[in-house]
Every structure is written in C-alpha cells, then in structure tokens.
Amino acid sequence: MNYKASFPQTRLRRLRYSPVVRKMVTESSVFVDDLIMPLFVCPGVNVQNPIKSMPGNFQLSVDNLVKECKVIFDLGVKSVLLFGIPEHKDEDGTVACQHDGIVQKAIRAIKKELPEIFIVADVCNCEYTVHGHCGTIVNNDVDNDLTLVTLAKQSVSLAKAGADMIAPSDMMDGRISAVRKALDENGFVKIPIMSYAAKYASGFYGPFRDAAESAPKFGDRASYQMNPANSDEAMREIALDIEEGADIVMVKPAMSYLDVVYRAKQMFKMPLAVYNVSGEFSMVKAAAANGWIDEKRLMMEIVTSFKRAGADIIITYFAKDIAKFIKEKQKK
Ligand code: PBG
Secondary structure, X not given: OOOOOOOOOOOHHHHHOOHHHHHHOOOOOOOHHHEEEEEEEEOOOOOEEXXXXXOOOEEEEHHHXXXXXXXXXXXXXXXXXXXXXXXOOEOOOHHXXXXXXXXXXXXXXXXXXXOOOEEEEEEOOOOOEOOOOOOOEEOOEEOHHXXXXXXXXXXXXXXXXXXXXXXXXXXXXXXXXXXXXXXHHOOOOOOOEEEEEEEEOOHHHHHHHHHOOOOOOOOOOOOOOEXXXXXXXXHHHHHHHHHHXXXXXXXXXXXXXXXXXXXXXXXXXXXXEEEXXXXXXXXXXXXXXXXXXXXXXXXXXXXXXXXXXXXXXXXXXXXXXXXXXXXXXHHO
C-alpha cells in the first residue's frame, strides 16, 4: 500500500454510516451464479431419505432428484454436483463405471427434463467400493495406478451419460492426466475437469460419509488425502493438477483453509472452487437449531469469506438457502 492515512483527517467510519455507501464500497459479493448444489441419488422410486446430520438434505431416488433439480434451477442455482449411492458395491468400484449406474441414470433423467442445468459429476470410488476407500486395494493399500484405470472409465461413462463437467475427488497421483486422456480419446475434448486439487484428510467430512454411505471400513484416508497442517504441499498439488490439464482447481474443506484458498488464487490465477463441506454445514445448522447463532447471517458471512479469500465457485449445501436469501433481499 502506498498511501498514508492518519487520524484525524482519515476516519474510516465515514463510509460506514450510510447503507447506500456501505453497499457501494463492498469488496466481495456472493452471486447465485457462483453456486453449485451437491445432491445424493439413490436407487428406488419416490425415495426421500432425510440425512439426519444434514438437515434439509436427502438421499433422493432419480424421480425425486429430477424434481429437486427443477426447484433448485428455478431458484437460480444453475449447477448441481452429483453423488451416487449404488444398489451394490464391489471390490474395485467398477459399479461406478456402468452404463446403467445410479449417477449415469440420474444424469440422463435430469438432462431429459432439464437440459439447461449444468451437471458436475463427482468421480471417486469410495461410494462404490465395499471397503469404502477411494480406490482399488492391494496389500492393504489403495493402489494408485490401478485406481487411475477405474477413474478414467468412470469419467468417460459419466460423460457419455451427459455430465457437463467431471470432478475427480479421489486424490490419486496422476489422475487428472489419466482422466483428461480418457475423455479426449473418447471425443469429450470439450468437457472440463474441476479437480479436487487440494483435498485434505478432514474430520469435516463426517456427515457426508453417512449421506453417501462411504466411510472407510478400515484405516483412514491419510495416505492419499492431504495433511491439514500443510499449505506448501497444497500449492504442489494444485501446480501438478494444472499441468495435467485441470480447468478449475478446488480447495476442500473451505472454512478452515482460507489461507490455502488465498495462496492458491494469488499464486495460480486459475478459476478456483471451494467446497463448503458437510461438517461445516452441519455445525451451522446444529448451532442454529440450538438458538445459539443467527443461521442466515452466518451462512452469508461464511460464503462471503470464500469470495474475499479468492474463490470463484462455491460448492455448498446452503446453495438453495442462499438463492432464496438473495432473492428476498432483492425484493426489499
Ligand atoms: C469422495 C468425497 C468426499 C466428499 C466429497 N467427495 C468424502 C471423503 O473424501 O471422504 C466430502 C464432501 C462433504 O463432506 O461434504 N471422496
């Protein structure tokens, strides 16, 4: 900063008195266009299983999912991120690659009714393997290179079903180039990749693992997801993913990692997404249910902090609520 400011000539409160001026000098804003809503799809008909730890979120069968997409789209949220709960799981997650897999079916059904909605497909094995790890197990370890084969197949299958963007969340090394190559070879050169580039081994994923029924049956994810203590390493992860062809990079979780978000934006100037994960959502809901905080106010404060730190895209279970909140505010 090259200006000198000194009291009493400078009084920063002068710009804080009028709501009009406060709005004029607002530096960061959240728009409905920034938001992606995650959704969980499960087998069956007319299923709407509430996810207890994530109030307002459900495991939905395809028919109900289509309806929910319409509601979300009408509120102005133009993009959803899909996770599948398959009927059967297997050792290496190949059920994730099937033409009639749960997410593939969901994508085709949504696109039939609502072709304009932008569908992001999460790519990972953990919801599809019997052991709940994000890849193929060999000698008690997730085998990196074998897993790349399944991830590439899953990506192509989801693109064939009509996914608009592929989002690998597994944290295997080399997955972005494997997925990019497979997509290109199958004619999907126009499908972008949003990489979960800096994804931490986080306790904030607890409620999601109930929702997606994807908790690991043994061990943890520390050998593939990042150590929460590291930030230089996040820059290396992001650099590699960009080099391998990622179009958008992501930091996940969001709230406790805003330093990483800020650094990533400053360093790479790439389109940057944050994932405001399940635990972050549930904490706010739980505190609000107890009457300890003002839910709407916190929700907006949190997502605004993502924009301030440098995020362009916000994946959040609050997407619907935020869209409603912004609409209400515009009416006033
Ligand atoms: C799959 C995946 C996870 C989340 C998104 N994709 C869970 C995990 O890595 O265990 C978490 C999302 C959330 O907590 O909202 N690998």
